[in-house]
Amino acid sequence: MSQEKLVEIKNLKQHFKTGRHSVVKAVDGISFDIYKGETFGLVGESGCGKSTTGRTIIRLYNATDGEVIFNGEDVHGKKSKDELKKFNREMQMIFQDPYASLNPRMKVSDIIAEGMDIHGLENDTEARKVKVEELLQTVGLNKEHANRYPHEFSGGQRQRIGIARALAVDPSFIIADEPISALDVSIQAQVVNLLKKLQKDKNLTYLFIAHDLSMVKYISDRIGVMYFGRMVELADADELYKHPIHPYTQSLLSAIPLPDPVYERSRERFTYDPNDHDTSEEPQFREVRSNHWVLCTTKEFERYQTEHAVNV
Numbered sequence: 001m002s003q004e005k006l007v008e009i010k011n012l013k014q015h016f017k018t019g020r021h022s023v024v025k026a027v028d029g030i031s032f033d034i035y036k037g038e039t040f041g042l043v044g045e046s047g048c049g050k051s052t053t054g055r056t057i058i059r060l061y062n063a064t065d066g067e068v069i070f071n072g073e074d075v076h077g078k079k080s081k082d083e084l085k086k087f088n089r090e091m092q093m094i095f096q097d098p099y100a101s102l103n104p105r106m107k108v109s110d111i112i113a114e115g116m117d118i119h120g121l122e123n124d125t126e127a128r129k130v131k132v133e134e135l136l137q138t139v140g141l142n143k144e145h146a147n148r149y150p151h152e153f154s155g156g157q158r159q160r161i162g163i164a165r166a167l168a169v170d171p172s173f174i175i176a177d178e179p180i181s182a183l184d185v186s187i188q189a190q191v192v193n194l195l196k197k198l199q200k201d202k203n204l205t206y207l208f209i210a211h212d213l214s215m216v217k218y219i220s221d222r223i224g225v226m227y228f229g230r231m232v233e234l235a236d237a238d239e240l241y242k243h244p245i246h247p248y249t250q251s252l253l254s255a256i257p258l259p260d261p262v263y264e265r266s267r268e269r270f271t272y273d274p275n276d277h278d279t280s281e282e283p284q285f286r287e288v289r290s291n292h293w294v295l296c297t298t299k300e301f302e303r304y305q306t307e308h309a310v311n312v
């Protein structure tokens with residue numbers, strides 16, 4: 001992981017108008033950077049705004065406010081068709097539900113090559129076929145699979161097809177939106193291992209979205225925890241697991257069983273109470289420990305710093 005920023009998300013907001021007077025603040029002012037070559041895990045319960053964040057980053061939605069800078073360029077500024085196409089190629093998405101995201105009437109070869117066709121990457125029929133076969137092998141399938149249809153595959157295999165489709169246009173950044181949540185536990189590790197291997201081989205940067213902290217620990221370099229459209233905590237993966245500071249993160253971690261009987265006996269699950277906060281001022285994102293950021297007020301900041309001092 002380098003210290004060079006690939007994606008900079010600055011005060012990003014996505015407010016959906018849901019009626020004449022009602023607005024859903026799906027994403028409400030979040031800021032974070034994603035470094036080249038890293039996996040940034042984005043975690044939080046269903047409905048907290050993770051998918052909306054991903055979709056807004058790749059400009060499936062225009063942002064209500066804020067900025068997304070990709071490789072130094074503003075994604076949401078006015079862009080020509082060609083510039084947008086370039087971004088679309090650089091940033092690919094992998095989805096949770098490999099059933100819903102693959103067209104059932106298309107052959108696997110055409111599904112995988114669709115992006116290549118759009119971007120005019122392999123215009124020669126034979127070269128296109130060879131590239132599809134290579135991609136199938138890269139994701140652990142084989143070339144005979146090219147002529148089949150999505151329903152002939154298992155969930156894990158379908159997710160591999162989705163990964164091959166994303167890789168087909170040689171992206172540098174992939175947003176994986178709960179890519180393993182719909183898979184059997186036994187298959188989840190295989191897909192995560194494949195993603196890790198691809199990251200190394202192809203120098204990819206990932207935004208890996210999950211609703212559960214146990215899944216992101218293994219793959220993420222850094223983790224951001226979202227709650228109701230805000231980022232409440234951000235730290236290196238190890239640091240976050242060892243020293244969760246925000247009570248919401250602590251509650252998420254308290255829900256994860258560990259294969260340690262001593263720990264399991266003493267593990268207490270608790271529920272986060274959003275009202276149990278200091279309300280004397282608007283909370284801000286503050287660095288409580290080195291590279292470890294928490295959404296808190298000044299008072300909470302002082303308390304967290306005492307409670308989570310580095311040299312205690």
Ligand SMILES: Nc1ncnc2c1ncn2[C@@H]1O[C@H](COP(=O)(O)OP(=O)(O)O)[C@@H](O)[C@H]1O
Nearest residue numbers: 016018024026045046047048049050051052053
């Ligand atoms: N297109 C949309 N129009 C209106 N509300 C939406 C839309 N997409 C998402 N939302 C709402 O925004 C919130 C965040 O949704 P989402 O980003 O899908 O959360 P997550 O991926 O964390 O489960 C939810 O309350 C959801 O109902």
Ligand SMILES: [Mg+2]
Nearest residue numbers: 050051052177
């Ligand atoms: Mg989602």
